[in-house]
Amino acid sequence: MTGAISDLSENTFDEEIGSATEPVLVDFWAEWCGPCKMITPILEEIAVEQEGALRVAKVNVDDAPDLARRFEVMSIPTLILFSNGQPATRIVGAKGKPQLLEELAPHL
């Protein structure tokens, strides 16, 4: 599916991030987090618009607490951009689309 946001689990995370040919923006989120819900439509738009340059994936911290711990996520939403399998930048807190794109631009 084009521009789709994939769900990463503790089992699939390393494989998917490691094998990606483009940078992957991972959204650490949870069902009970209001600001996380606010940015979901923005991430969906970015996934479609940046297709080919960027992939978007999400990690539910309720289902994958070990991943949250491993990347020291202590606040959600946290967005981590992985480039060549390594964290390249981290955006903490919900932001508007213009600001998100501005913070991601240097890494794309």
Add this chain to the structure above:
Amino acid sequence: MSHHQVIIIGSGPAGLTAAIYTARADLAPLVIEGEPSSDSDQPGGQLMLTTEVENFPGFPEGVMGPQLMTDMRSQATRFGAEIVTAKVSRVDFSERPFSIWIGNPEMTEPTHTADTVIVSTGARSVMLGLEAEQRLIGHGLSTCATCDGFFFRDQEIAVVGGGDSALEEAGFLTKFASKVTIVHRRDELRASKIMQNRAFDNPKIEFLWNTIVDDILGESKVEGLAVRDTLTGEARTLAVTGVFIAIGHRPNTDLFADQLDMDEAGYLVTGADRSTTNIEGVFACGDVQDHTYRQAITAAASGCMAAIDAERWLESSSD
């Protein structure tokens, strides 16, 4: 550029109530709702960061803050209010129609013009103003207990403040934390009696009275809170891994500097028992002009007043 009869800036209970009323009056309001953020300056406003709202009439079992705001938003769009997710970057109220910019404020042409503007930009939570806050936000320092409480399971944390929001956050955080210390600079609370009693009865909550925060400790994550007793001057460190700040709010009025009258705290000044401002055709409602009540229900009520004031003003100015 698009022209509207009514533009509403802000989308908390005040702005959305104004939207419901002006939409039902066939004024096709445009609501500029703000942009997502993790503090209260976001679409839906302060209620987006709360959990259970127990004092909004009509919900005997209570209602979740974000749900209440989602419902108010749907109610506004149902009657034809148009909502854009964006932040206003500049306003010009010096001539009519009024001009409003979104995005680059330097553009010569405004994004929208309006016959009347209803300002309902609300208030946002105040931080302590420490350098450490920039470094540690998201790394143990939080402005959103509902977002981040989860990460402090079985840990000891501190809540700074003494009002309803401080006690609500502290109560919520005891679901996760092993101990919550409320650090308050006075020896009594501003919070409502019911919230106070709940906090006093909660075995996981401890109070540190007459205490101010000197610093938040830790390089890459919160490792402690440096506090000082205001009576004895004694300084000490609280060993906490999380700090939640709930010391009060400041109105979001920077946009209107030199255009709308404000009091010394930055709240917009409105006419007695009215929503009028110093500029004819510009109305204000909700927390942006209310430093007394600051409740969801009073914000909604004043949003209704602003809508009716705006509607009557439009009628009288078109005669």
